Amino acid sequence: MRYIEPHGHMVSRVTDDYLDMVTAGCQAVCEPAFWAGYDRSSVNGFYDYFCQLTDYEPKRAARFGLPHFCWLCINPKESEDVKLAEEVVALIPKFLDRPSVLGIGEIGLNKNSRNELRVLEMHVDLAARHNQMILVHTPHLEDKLKGTRLIVDVIRSDKRIQLDRVIIDHVEEHTIKLVLDAGFWAGMTLYPESKCSPARAIDMLENYGTERLWMNSACDWGVSIPLNVPYTALEMKRRGWSAEDIDKVVYENPIKFLSQCKKFKLPKT
Numbered sequence: 001m002r003y004i005e006p007h008g009h010m011v012s013r014v015t016d017d018y019l020d021m022v023t024a025g026c027q028a029v030c031e032p033a034f035w036a037g038y039d040r041s042s043v044n045g046f047y048d049y050f051c052q053l054t055d056y057e058p059k060r061a062a063r064f065g066l067p068h069f070c071w072l073c074i075n076p077k078e079s080e081d082v083k084l085a086e087e088v089v090a091l092i093p094k095f096l097d098r099p100s101v102l103g104i105g106e107i108g109l110n111k112n113s114r115n116e117l118r119v120l121e122m123h124v125d126l127a128a129r130h131n132q133m134i135l136v137h138t139p140h141l142e143d144k145l146k147g148t149r150l151i152v153d154v155i156r157s158d159k160r161i162q163l164d165r166v167i168i169d170h171v172e173e174h175t176i177k178l179v180l181d182a183g184f185w186a187g188m189t190l191y192p193e194s195k196c197s198p199a200r201a202i203d204m205l206e207n208y209g210t211e212r213l214w215m216n217s218a219c220d221w222g223v224s225i226p227l228n229v230p231y232t233a234l235e236m237k238r239r240g241w242s243a244e245d246i247d248k249v250v251y252e253n254p255i256k257f258l259s260q261c262k263k264f265k266l267p268k269t
Ligand SMILES: [Zn+2]
Pocket: 007, 009, 032, 034, 106, 218
């Protein structure tokens, strides 16, 4: 099996996870910037984090022959401090030319607050000004549908953004159609407790087809499973999917989306 992990928070994982992922067939991992589990106290914390994502973490992955890419932003969970967000958004362009940076993400909403919306708009403007791709986080549970609608409206109202260069992640049964119909890519996050289980993800693939969709494990510091993409591929096989169709979802689709950034390249095999 071969697969891409298009959304994994590797800074919160141990090195053994890299070994397991490569052993299972992982060909590349992409790491969106996210909340550290606590609020950072200044823009300097973000400077250090962006150095970790663009310098240290690719080296840690390279020890296992695994290409590591990343996305940069201030996460919606830290968007209540608009002044800090402005400082972080001003810092990001310094990192955009680094060879493993794919775009702006994971931006979006958490509690759908006014400040979060303002910071989302700042990030969309940043992406538009620098012609960057976008990776979007959608809120949890009862806030998800409303938050997804707000995000779709914000991005569609900026006519500089090409919608098929944007992926809206953490879709569930009640938001997937909205996202795909609007012209975006959609991501399904395979979590053991919340978000989407492997069985639910496969149900959605069987209901909505396999175009403009990917799956990821998110694998962060919470309860999560770094191998959930290959585990789900095995479940697809058990449910009668062909090897070719599984490969399209777990390998070809992420490559198709990510290759819209010229920096995303896999080593020749
Ligand atoms: Zn994430």
